Every structure is written in C-alpha cells, then in structure tokens.
Amino acid sequence: MKICFVLNDIATETSGTSVALMCMAHQRGHDVYAMGVGDFSFHHDAPISINATQVPKNTKTKSPAKYLEALQSNKARKKKIDSTALDVLFIRNNPTEEKGREWAEQAGVAFGRMIQQQDVLVLNDAYALSHAFIDKLYFEELPQEIKPDSIVTRDKEQLLDFWEKQNKKMVLKPLEGSGGQDVYLIDEHEKNVNQIIEHLSSQGYVIAQEFLPAVKDGDVRVLLLNGKVMEKDGEKAIIRRVAGEGEFRSNFKLGATADSSDLTPEMQRIVDLTAPKLIRDGLFFVGLDIVKDKLIEINVLSPGGMERFKDIGLPPFTDYVIEAIERKVEYKKQYKGQLSNRTLATMD
Structure with missing residues (x-):
C-alpha cells in the first residue's frame, strides 16, 4: 500500500498521533510518504504531484520518536510523486495551527478533493471535511440532547x-x-x-x-473509527484528560494529564447518536470530547491523543487504524469503482 500523510509541516511536526500512525504503517512494510500542506503542485494537463518525504523502507524504527527523527533527518528521501500512484491520501494537518499561514488552512482539504476525483482513497472523505471544516459548527448539527x-x-x-x-x-x-x-x-x-x-x-x-460543573473532573476523549469506539483486546480507545491545578481547560498542550476512563452508558448514548451522521458523511477517524453526559467538542480534522495511551496502560491502537485502511484499499481494488470514497471511508 502506498499511503501519504498530509501534515502541517514536516519540519515542525512533533511525535503525536500522525507520526505514530506513519511509524506503524512503515513497520507493516507499506510505502509511507509524508508531506507538508504546501507540497502539492497542480498541473492543468497532468495529475497533481506531491513533493514527498520518505523514510527508507529498510530503516528500522522501533518507536514513533525514532521514526520522526529519521523523517526529519538528511537520511529521509525527497521525491516528487504522482498523486495517482497513491492508494491512500490521509489528511492529518490541523488548520487551526496555521498561525500566519492563512493560505495553508484549507489547502489540504481543497487539494484532497481534487485527488479524490483522481480515484485515490482520501481519508477522511475530503468532501466531508469541507462540510465539517469548522468543526464547532458541524458539532451544532448533532442532536441537542447530547450538547450543552x-x-x-x-x-x-x-x-x-x-x-x-x-x-x-x-x-x-x-x-x-x-x-x-x-x-x-x-x-x-x-x-x-x-x-x-x-x-x-x-x-x-x-x-x-x-x-458544565463536571468539567472539574476533566473531559474524556473517545476515538471513533468507522463510527465505532476503537476496541482491541477488550480495551477501548478512551482517555480522560485532567486539567492542572487552577485550570478548567483539559488540553494536553496546556499541561493536562492522562488518566483512564470507562465507557459509561452516557458516553455510549453520545456515540450512538453521533455515529450515523459520521458514517453517512464519510468521516473515518474522529475524536469526541465528552463531559459526563454532554459532548463538548468533535474533532474531525486531526484527532489525536493516541500517543498518550501508553501512559495509562492502553495498547497503541495504531495497528488497528492501519489494518482498517488496508481493508479499505482491498475493498476498493475488488469492487473496481462500485464503492464511492464516502462509502469506503467508513466501511468496516
């Protein structure tokens, strides 16, 4: 499988969820490419090209941190690739982090739509990302019962x-x-x-x-794949984010700590009411932020948190995600154009 991950910028990427997923795909023997959101080139008479960076396939990377080190080193190979040679384009850049680079905010999704038209599998579905680009407004389309x-x-x-x-x-x-x-x-x-x-x-x-007063206990990030809570070996991809002393915001970037959490009936109700829309819209990988019985945010553009799972004794779940993508590539090959990108994006 040839898969390219769209990042904000390779040089500034940190060892988070995107790098963990790239590392796992690399370890599974796939051709893994990374690109910044500014590395697309459109030609009126040819497919879109990509200035990609690749860690050589024979490079041993025992951890995401080591993979990132190799990706950002002079050992990484720079190459121009034809986007139609890809099996998958995984859009993982975060537009809200593009301070001073307004041109980059919508570029990943816009070029993603064009590449999707070239019959490359794009995750999340690029047209769904366009619709949900302002995710806090997309959030407001969900049932009122589960929202503050x-x-x-x-x-x-x-x-x-x-x-x-x-x-x-x-x-x-x-x-x-x-x-x-x-x-x-x-x-x-x-x-x-x-x-x-x-x-x-x-x-x-x-x-x-x-x-919501219950925010004092932190919020819970629930990661969904194909509209379902990720689960492996009896463990679910759920992590509680606990704010620091005197802080009500439960963000890791602001010093929150990770803790474990069960999937409560209230959380499952939120998932059950959110999933049909995510599946219909083609949103493959999504993060839900929940406080008790209310959904407070939805992240469809670049959900993260997987890099913290090891801190609370959870499996990394990266193989779970890559295996799901492998299945989609196989379905696409076998059905030869009968399944739309949106359908494939959330198909188990």
Missing part, C-alpha cells in the same frame, strides 16, 4: 444576554480554534467580560457554551 446549551455569534449583546441566562457562568471560545487557546470561563466575578468578548469577536465568530 450554546450560541454562535459576533454580537456582544447576544453573548451578554446568554451569560445572564446561564446565571453569569459560561465558556467563551473562538469558533475556529484548538488546543484550548483563547478559551475563557466567564463567571459573575469576571470584570473584563466586555473586553474578552470584544477581543474574541474581533478575530471572528465566538461560541458561548453552557458551563
């Missing part, structure tokens, strides 16, 4: 009115953001509420969300 109360607007008066209705306790965050950046807990003691609203709304739309 919220409002999306740039209107300060509406945000203040929502605050009043929530007994002066709400969470404010940018509609397009990740990693807990610019996320505020606004309570009755907040003296700078007007300034915070003005700051956030000057950058774009703002989402105000009902504050």
Whole structure:
C-alpha cells in the first residue's frame, strides 16, 4: 500500500498521533510518504504531484520518536510523486495551527478533493471535511440532547444576554480554534467580560457554551473509527484528560494529564447518536470530547491523543487504524469503482 500523510509541516511536526500512525504503517512494510500542506503542485494537463518525504523502507524504527527523527533527518528521501500512484491520501494537518499561514488552512482539504476525483482513497472523505471544516459548527448539527446549551455569534449583546441566562457562568471560545487557546470561563466575578468578548469577536465568530460543573473532573476523549469506539483486546480507545491545578481547560498542550476512563452508558448514548451522521458523511477517524453526559467538542480534522495511551496502560491502537485502511484499499481494488470514497471511508 502506498499511503501519504498530509501534515502541517514536516519540519515542525512533533511525535503525536500522525507520526505514530506513519511509524506503524512503515513497520507493516507499506510505502509511507509524508508531506507538508504546501507540497502539492497542480498541473492543468497532468495529475497533481506531491513533493514527498520518505523514510527508507529498510530503516528500522522501533518507536514513533525514532521514526520522526529519521523523517526529519538528511537520511529521509525527497521525491516528487504522482498523486495517482497513491492508494491512500490521509489528511492529518490541523488548520487551526496555521498561525500566519492563512493560505495553508484549507489547502489540504481543497487539494484532497481534487485527488479524490483522481480515484485515490482520501481519508477522511475530503468532501466531508469541507462540510465539517469548522468543526464547532458541524458539532451544532448533532442532536441537542447530547450538547450543552450554546450560541454562535459576533454580537456582544447576544453573548451578554446568554451569560445572564446561564446565571453569569459560561465558556467563551473562538469558533475556529484548538488546543484550548483563547478559551475563557466567564463567571459573575469576571470584570473584563466586555473586553474578552470584544477581543474574541474581533478575530471572528465566538461560541458561548453552557458551563458544565463536571468539567472539574476533566473531559474524556473517545476515538471513533468507522463510527465505532476503537476496541482491541477488550480495551477501548478512551482517555480522560485532567486539567492542572487552577485550570478548567483539559488540553494536553496546556499541561493536562492522562488518566483512564470507562465507557459509561452516557458516553455510549453520545456515540450512538453521533455515529450515523459520521458514517453517512464519510468521516473515518474522529475524536469526541465528552463531559459526563454532554459532548463538548468533535474533532474531525486531526484527532489525536493516541500517543498518550501508553501512559495509562492502553495498547497503541495504531495497528488497528492501519489494518482498517488496508481493508479499505482491498475493498476498493475488488469492487473496481462500485464503492464511492464516502462509502469506503467508513466501511468496516
């Protein structure tokens, strides 16, 4: 299998979920390529080409960290490849991390759509990613039963009115953001509420969300594959993220720690109500962030957390993901154009 992973930038990539998946695909003997989101080239009379980087197949990489070291070293091979030679393009770049590179935000998905039209399997489905590109708005299409109360607007008066209705306790965050950046807990003691609203709304739309007291215990990241919770050897791909002392944001980038969690009936209810839409839309690999019985965020662009599984005694699950992709490539080969990319993307 020839598979190419789209990253923000190879030079700045860290040893997270994408690298762990690349390492596993490499260990399983596949032709694994990496590219930055700026490495596509369109030619009007030829298929899209890619300036790819490859760790030589005979390189032994015992861990994702060692794989990344090889990928970023001068031992890695740079080569221009024809996108139609690929079996799979796995879009893993995070647009919300493209500070100062606005041109890069939608490039991965846009070129992904074109490559998908060339009959290459694209994961997640590129048209689904286009639809869900602002994942906090995609989140709002899900059933209200599983979501906290919220409002999306740039209107300060509406945000203040929502605050009043929530007994002066709400969470404010940018509609397009990740990693807990610019996320505020606004309570009755907040003296700078007007300034915070003005700051956030000057950058774009703002989402105000009902504050969930259970967040004090952290949130739970549930990783889904083909609309189902990943499970291997009786273990489920679930990780609790516990915020640091004095912090309500449960983001690893902000110092949260990993802990184990069971899949509660409330979490399963959220999965059951979310899965039909994810499957219909062609979203292969998705992360759900849950606080007790409410879904607070959905990550369809570059869900992560797998690199933390070893900290809580879980299997890495990387082989589980790569095996699923291998099956899709085989289905595509056997059915010879009868299955759409969207169907293949979430087919077991």
